[in-house]
Amino acid sequence: MLLVATDPAFEQHDTGPGHPERARRLAAALEGPTAAGLGDAVRLLEPREATTEELSRVHPVDYLEALERFCAAGGGDIDGDTRASIGSWRAGKLAAGAGMSAIEALRRGEGDAAFLAVRPPGHHALANRPMGFCLINNIAVAAANLAEQGEHVLVLDWDAHHGNGTEAIFWDDPRVLYVSAHQYGSFYPGTGALDDVGGPRARGATLNLPFPSGATGDVYLKALDEVVAPAVEEFVPTWVLVSAGYDAHRADPLTGLRLSSGDFADMARRVARFAPQPGRLVLFLEGGYDLDALTTSVGASLAALLDVPYRPEEATSGGPGAKVVEAARDQRASLNAI
Numbered sequence: 001m002l003l004v005a006t007d008p009a010f011e012q013h014d015t016g017p018g019h020p021e022r023a024r025r026l027a028a029a030l031e032g033p034t035a036a037g038l039g040d041a042v043r044l045l046e047p048r049e050a051t052t053e054e055l056s057r058v059h060p061v062d063y064l065e066a067l068e069r070f071c072a073a074g075g076g077d078i079d080g081d082t083r084a085s086i087g088s089w090r091a092g093k094l095a096a097g098a099g100m101s102a103i104e105a106l107r108r109g110e111g112d113a114a115f116l117a118v119r120p121p122g123h124h125a126l127a128n129r130p131m132g133f134c135l136i137n138n139i140a141v142a143a144a145n146l147a148e149q150g151e152h153v154l155v156l157d158w159d160a161h162h163g164n165g166t167e168a169i170f171w172d173d174p175r176v177l178y179v180s181a182h183q184y185g186s187f188y189p190g191t192g193a194l195d196d197v198g199g200p201r202a203r204g205a206t207l208n209l210p211f212p213s214g215a216t217g218d219v220y221l222k223a224l225d226e227v228v229a230p231a232v233e234e235f236v237p238t239w240v241l242v243s244a245g246y247d248a249h250r251a252d253p254l255t256g257l258r259l260s261s262g263d264f265a266d267m268a269r270r271v272a273r274f275a276p277q278p279g280r281l282v283l284f285l286e287g288g289y290d291l292d293a294l295t296t297s298v299g300a301s302l303a304a305l306l307d308v309p310y311r312p313e314e315a316t317s318g319g320p321g322a323k324v325v326e327a328a329r330d331q332r333a334s335l336n337a338i
């Protein structure tokens with residue numbers, strides 16, 4: 001059973017005309033399970049709002065209050081990319097709360113995994129600054145609360161952009177292993193270098209896979225098998241959270257990566273194996289700006305979690321990036337030698 005969380009309030013986060021991170025993305029993402037024919041294997045989960053206490057494990061209370069006031073006053077542009085509207089505060093609390101609701105439902109044994117069709121997305125949001133379409137770092141709130149309860153959390157980020165906010169929040173926190181595969185080199189947000197491995201108390205608990213434009217699915221799978229799997233085996237996560245952006249798809253207008261929905265299915269299958277048992281896997285929607293690619297990629301990745309053979313596109317191969325995997329493997333070996 002797969003739990004899918006969404007809420008009409010997410011559409012009230014209004015980014016204005018022409019913005020790629022638009023409300024219609026959610027409908028496109030939610031068509032995925034239908035297109036994949038998942039039917040009875042999916043159950044809707046109603047998210048609750050995250051509490052101030054839960055949010056404040058990541059964001060200072062004065063930041064949260066300022067954001068609430070900004071939205072209540074009508075919102076507006078925060079930076080060149082990031083906007084809030086009057087509905088963004090409630091949407092944000094629900095987007096972060098969806099993670100808490102999913103964890104609670106999975107702990108009650110109600111599903112094998114959860115997919116959160118939420119917006120605004122979260123992984124660029126820093127503790128004290130909105131960034132890159134993100135206001136509250138949804139996945140970080142879930143990971144921080146799990147860590148507080150003594151859990152060991154793997155955050156795997158396959159969004160095309162580096163999750164700079166998530167990395168910064170857990171930079172020196174050995175309770176959270178942050179793994180990101182992303183496009184790198186003159187590309188937003190510019191962070192996520194291979195040499196960035198975490199702070200002095202958490203060296204190796206950040207693992208970056210900075211891929212060149214044009215990278216294909218075969219390179220992602222190689223990285224998951226040869227670099228990420230051994231790191232996960234050492235870390236022994238008790239929960240697996242995924243920053244599931246779908247903008248690495250070749251049709252995406254914002255990126256230069258060349259994945260297909262078939263690749264997302266293959267990645268989802270591998271990432272599910274990183275969880276210690278069924279019911280310890282939560283996927284948070286991050287980016288993904290081509291509506292058709294969102295539908296097929298969400299559908300294919302969720303179908304893979306349920307072992308349903310839905311593969312609207314073949315896996316891709318032949319792009320650059322194998323050298324990044326080799327360099328990452330060498331670097332893990334040198335970290336372990338210290």
Ligand SMILES: [Zn+2]
Pocket residue numbers: 159160161245247286287288
């Ligand atoms: Zn992205």
